[in-house]
Amino acid sequence: MAEFSAEVYQNEFLPDGGTDVNAIVTMSCTGAGEAGRSGGGEAGEIIIVDTSGSMGRTKLEAAKIAAAAAVDQILDGTWFAVVAGSHQAYLAFPAARAGAGMVKMDPSTRFAAQQAIARFQADGGTAMGTWLVLAARLFDSMPMLTQRHAILLTDGENHNETPEGLDRAIAHVTGKFQCDCRGVGVDWQVAEVRRIAQALLGTVDIIPQPEQMAQVFAELMQQAMGRGVADAQLRVWSPQGAQVMFVRQVSPTVEDLTNRRSEVNPLTGGYPTGSWGDESRDYHVGVRLGAKAIGQEQLAARVQLVVGDAVVAQGLVKAKWSNDDTLTTRINPEVAHYTGQTELAEAIQEGLAAKAVGDDATATTKLGRAVQLAAATGNEEATTRLRKVVDIQDVENGTVRLKRAVDRADEMALDTASTKTTRIKG
Amino acid sequence: MTIPASGPAAPQPPTTAPGASDGAGPSCPNCGAEVGPGDSFCEACGTELSPTATPPAAPSDGSAGGLESPITVSRSLRAMAVEAQQTAPVGRPCLNCGGLVGADGYCETCGTKAPSERDHYTETPAQWVAAVCDRGIRHHRNEDATAVAAHSDPGSRAVLVVCDGVSTSLDSDVASLAAARAARDSLFLAQPAGLGTPTSRAGAIARSVEAAAAAANAAVVANTAADSDNAASCTFAAAVIEGDLVVFGNVGDSRVYWVPDLDQPEAAAELSLDDSVAQARIAAGVPREEAENGPQAHAIMKWLGRDSPDFVPRTGAVTLASSGWLLVCSDGLWNYVSEATALQRLIGQLDADRSAPLHLAQALVQWANQQGGKDNISVALARHEVGVHGARPVDHHDTRRS
Structure with missing residues (x-):
């Protein structure tokens, strides 16, 4: 039998008046079995x-x-x-x-x-x-x-x-x-x-x-x-009056699921995830809440994986309002990492699109930003692919020059791989 | 917040040996189902319980030496267990919006965290007696405890106990609850009549208050790990009401007030006297407001616990000549309304139903939370009506303090 688990990475502390909660939820599956052979049809x-x-x-x-x-x-x-x-x-x-x-x-x-x-x-x-x-x-x-x-x-x-x-x-x-x-x-x-x-x-x-x-x-x-779990749905519950700003898969690839929501009930949206093998996928969920008093705690989201009608894993995204700056200003490394990786994917795609229509200025800026982000988030594969399309002058500041002669296959490989993310090094 | 006047000890790893002495067979305070004395959760609804007996420890080496094994159930483990349990069919209402509380302990509509049983509980042993104990807003856990008991006849006999765990000591939440319950049971079982004279009866009850403080102290010590270098400790405030006789006692800065209704001739009075730095300064002539907000105001000179130098309560007795409320509370309430007359005005403003002490207790807790809820809040109330003495005949007497 397939077994699922959920882990949540977030800084649950919000400052006075804070409303936005970000969390990375890792869903993992083990013992998925083989397609069509695990009793699921x-x-x-x-x-x-x-x-x-x-x-x-x-x-x-x-x-x-x-x-x-x-x-x-x-x-x-x-x-x-x-x-x-x-x-x-x-x-x-x-x-x-x-x-x-x-x-x-x-x-x-x-x-x-x-x-x-x-x-x-x-x-x-x-x-x-x-x-x-x-x-x-x-x-x-x-x-x-x-x-x-x-x-x-x-x-x-x-x-x-x-x-x-x-x-x-x-x-x-x-x-x-x-x-x-x-x-x-x-x-x-x-x-x-x-x-x-x-x-x-x-x-x-x-x-x-x-x-x-x-x-x-x-x-x-x-x-x-190797995907023995035929179909699973990601479900995100948020409290009454809250707004789910976005739901993104961020690992192994970036896929924005926000607009694929189907209503399960007024407070819960379902997002398709397809079949699962033995694997982990990370989701980035952003929820906007009404601010509460210092010291109050509330649930910002229940993030669930559902197979058939059964909830097989659940992660709780929380919010606690605090006046302790050392808690509220802490940046969660997973959230920061995947926020950077999502921007990296966008920068590569936008940079290549600009290059394709001859807008070299935009292409240079976007791909430069991509170089910066790839280095900052430790995505060496992206850095290697970027090197085949641009000459890097300064990684830290993202200063690059477009290569004059680029192998078309290298450019396409950079594009197709743009959504691939690396996990945070831990 | 209550802190001991003596220097605080250094923090050390948490170790608890839950073992409160609770007389009757325990039941879940949320759904009423019968629970085992060592259970941490209600089997029926999943509510977190405060274990009143030592749970059997798993043998660490595979041998059958379970009972001798040290118990190390830390708060964090229990907190994790709350999150892990997913199966309990929970259906209690959310305190914020009235929606259903999910199995994960959060409201399914508004997401508000439902307080655990230890963080918020109410007691109504009889229609004329009630208590509410609440974590407040700023603190991470509820180290206050209430324990009340009463005969069903209004005005007959009731026992109100409040213990406020010292927040700088370890496991004071477990200890304070054990202490409050031990004191309540001790006071409720003892029904001394003295030699028949009013003064003698009041004196006998005062001695039972002293015995209850000793029982509470023993419960705190029993809930302190042998190797703890930061022994659990708490305050103690208790009142016994029999007809129009009230006998009270306290250790530390939890208080007993007599609050007549606004239309009554008697003045409201703070019956107990804090064992605190602030009280000592008031006695030395410093104005109350200045003393209670000054440095070390909340430091207490006496407490219950293994390191307590003196836990004999200061006792007193009073005969009630008006209708009103007997109130025992922790500093989570009186921090915001210290003067007895101010408390009397507040209760008048809250305009509580005089036949529903639970509503007034809840209103006072809610009010303290609205003022900031900086500390745990305990409110225990008994209603007194002039001329209503219940089943037990009462003689008149007049001792202010013994």
Whole structure:
């Protein structure tokens, strides 16, 4: 059985008249078990591969190997399907026209799926929205699945669909399945694919070289199979009259959940977190309260993780008003760390966006700030990636110069990794 | 705040050996369910309890030597246990908004922290007697304690005890509660009549007050860890009312007041006399307000506890000739209203229902909290109506102080 725990990091002391409470809540899961095998219902996996003409021979052959490697990692008994995508979506496996669009993995379906993958041909344009909609239809045909996950591979821009069309497709499928997205090469748009991954509670990353695809896909599928807790919801209760300013996942990546609130009851909001394996995730919760008298104590938030209808972990965020400055001015290191990491992600994304439209002044300022924050929060990975895009003159003051020649893959890697955070060193 | 006049001892690791002597089988003060004398929490509703008996210790080495093992239940462990317990079906109302208090001890509507049983409790042994003991606002825990008992007939016989734990000593919250309960039980069981004359009866009751102080002192000592170099200590104020006879005694700076209703001929009076630096200065001619706000004003010269040089209470007796309130309180209340006449005016302003002492006790505690709640607040009240003597016949006499 999966076991959950919650830990809260905060400075609960507020000065006279203070209203804002910040806390980091770490939710941890152990003993999650394997997808579809821990009694929480059955699991389904869909592999979505870009087979547009731009893939060409080299990338398509690599993609075939990668898809086959992913199929290899799907556990027997898991329902699965393979979708080939271009300007429209094809169900490559199983060969179904109506009814159930997915089959159970066993040695014979695995072999048949790999044969179907081997017949992929590069042809046509790119319309990722249609791929997502087909995947959603396939999952919809399997109502008994409690865990639904897909991995999506693309290599180019979404040429054959308007941004609005893609947005409509994303809105249509949101909540129906989770999706990890990977872009191969440098001809795809990070922001476009990130939109899909964020809405579908997945990750986004770049695979610079085609030959790296097989390993990435095998690992992605292994991870998916290691998530034995099908679905969990984060719940945040706040007292009557209080305002939840924001709810953010801040580790392992920064994801703003504030606008994904669904009302559980007037005082409690639910936020989707998808499936869980053996892992920890950190959430940053900000609540604004009505100030109380010195010496008063109250609860600012109950932060819970809910599986099914059961509260499996709860952290209490508190507020105590004090006139002791040594208590109220103390800065909680976890809160400070993740506040910095969140700003780091924003600075990198805004800096790269400015650079892309030729606004070098803004790009220099933002990426300089990113260098400063990465150093201050000990995010060495971000510092390393930033070094490939800017020349750092002064880390402390964030003085940088944009590199003249930048490897496009390095810039995209900085972008996709911008939301990755490091844990506080303790 | 109450501090001993002698130098404070250095802090040291907390060690408690809870073991208050409580006569009757204990029940949860929140929901009324029967609880074990060693329980730290009510099984039914999860309310934190003040254990009145030593809980069995787990053998540390796997042997069966549990009872000999030292008990080390610290406050912090108990506080953690409150947060850890999630299963208790709690449904008591929030004192702030009336919403439901959740299993985590906070209101499910407004988030206000529900006080633990030790931090806020009320006692109503009879319709004409009540006590409220409250942590106040500034202090982190409630080291005050009240313990009251009464016969059900209004005006018959009641015992009011208040003990204020010395905040610089260790575990004074445990000790003060044990002391108050021990004194109450001692006073309530002893019903001395003396030789039949009023003076003799008052004297006999005064001696039972002295015995109660000794019992309370023993309870404090019993709740002091043998190796404690900062022994628990507390004040003691007690009053026994039988018809229109009141016998009282105190050690330290908790007080006994007689507060007639405003329309009564008698003047309000502070019956007890503090054993404090402030009182000593008042006796030397310093004005009360100056003395009570001066340096060391709250330092007390006498207290209960292992290091107490003298715990014999100063006792006195008075015959009531008016209708009004017998009040025993800690400095958490009188800090804001020291003069008996000011207290009488305050009670008049609060316009309490004269048949509901609990309402008045709650109103006084709320009022003290509104003034800042700088200290723990204890208020114990008995209602006296002229001519209502209850079941016990009472003779008249006239001794002011014994």
